[in-house]
Amino acid sequence: MMIWKRNTLICIALTSVSINKAQTQELHYPGDLIERIRNSSQTMPGSLPRAVNFIKFAESHRTYSIVVEDGSEELFVSARTAFQIIYEDGSVMIDAGMDEIVHRFYGFGRVEPYWPENNQLVQDALQQANLILITHEHGDHIAGVLRSSIRDEIAGKTILTQAQVDTLINSPQLPEIGLTEEQANDYIIIDYDILLPVAPGIVLVKAPGHTPGHQMIYVQLEMGTEYIFIGDIGWSIDNIKQKKLRPQETINRIGEDPVELMAQLAWLNGLLEENLLVIPSHDNLLLTKYAEEGLLNNLSISR
Numbered sequence: 001m002m003i004w005k006r007n008t009l010i011c012i013a014l015t016s017v018s019i020n021k022a023q024t025q026e027l028h029y030p031g032d033l034i035e036r037i038r039n040s041s042q043t044m045p046g047s048l049p050r051a052v053n054f055i056k057f058a059e060s061h062r063t064y065s066i067v068v069e070d071g072s073e074e075l076f077v078s079a080r081t082a083f084q085i086i087y088e089d090g091s092v093m094i095d096a097g098m099d100e101i102v103h104r105f106y107g108f109g110r111v112e113p114y115w116p117e118n119n120q121l122v123q124d125a126l127q128q129a130n131l132i133l134i135t136h137e138h139g140d141h142i143a144g145v146l147r148s149s150i151r152d153e154i155a156g157k158t159i160l161t162q163a164q165v166d167t168l169i170n171s172p173q174l175p176e177i178g179l180t181e182e183q184a185n186d187y188i189i190i191d192y193d194i195l196l197p198v199a200p201g202i203v204l205v206k207a208p209g210h211t212p213g214h215q216m217i218y219v220q221l222e223m224g225t226e227y228i229f230i231g232d233i234g235w236s237i238d239n240i241k242q243k244k245l246r247p248q249e250t251i252n253r254i255g256e257d258p259v260e261l262m263a264q265l266a267w268l269n270g271l272l273e274e275n276l277l278v279i280p281s282h283d284n285l286l287l288t289k290y291a292e293e294g295l296l297n298n299l300s301i302s303r
Helices: 002-015 033-040 100-105 116-128 139-146 151-157 162-170 237-241 248-254 258-271 284-292
Strands: 051-063 075-087 090-094 131-133 158-161 188-190 195-199 202-206 215-220 226-231 277-280
Touching (some): 033 195, 051 116, 051 284, 075 116, 075 284, 090 116, 116 151, 131 151, 131 195, 139 151, 162 188, 226 258, 237 277, 277 284
Parallel strands (some): 090 131, 131 158, 158 188, 226 277
Antiparallel strands (some): 051 075, 195 202, 202 215, 215 226
């Protein structure tokens, strides 16, 4: 684990030398991107991960009409989640949970389910992790590395992209997750073109649109199972299957780039036939199904 962690930091240092000058331009995925991602996942020395764990620490209750264009008024349970990639001798976290104050922001005045004991498990997992990755700079994904009693301990192993940091400094989703330039220096700040391997079997894939700093995270296990964690590109797998954005009202409220998102949905739709598991962070039904099938295990903490 220490070998690949050291190589990760070297790779990050080289990547961070210059800011990507095409950052604000529309990102085009090449036709061979998935093969490039797969090849990149094998470039870092060390054993591939063994399993993927997850935990749900809160819920938000919506309707499909908010989630998918032309969706019904049927209930959509939005799971608030974090994921843990397990290696033989360590772990990598994807996303960081949130405290209850930040959770209330997403209720729009409603009281919605929140399990503080589960969020504490996320904090414990962050503390034990070798590396922490963040899909994007919204509070339900990133607050746990910003508003935490162990922030000073975990910041130095948390990778943030330059775009994520820029948002947190200049226009955070809510004041509680704002970051100063001085605080930002505590984190590992990177920038990259389209993809970046960060650990054996793990590759970051740039995907601005939902937020400027949004990224996907590809994971390949030693048994060959492939996952792609898509954050909030689509809240439901139906966004991917139907190649449908969120409704315009939701797009406007969040400030999304629909052109970027549609290109990402189309690319992800093409992966559905690749026998690759597409993981939206918030699709409670899909995540429950994967858990029942043994594809996602319960978050584990070493005692």
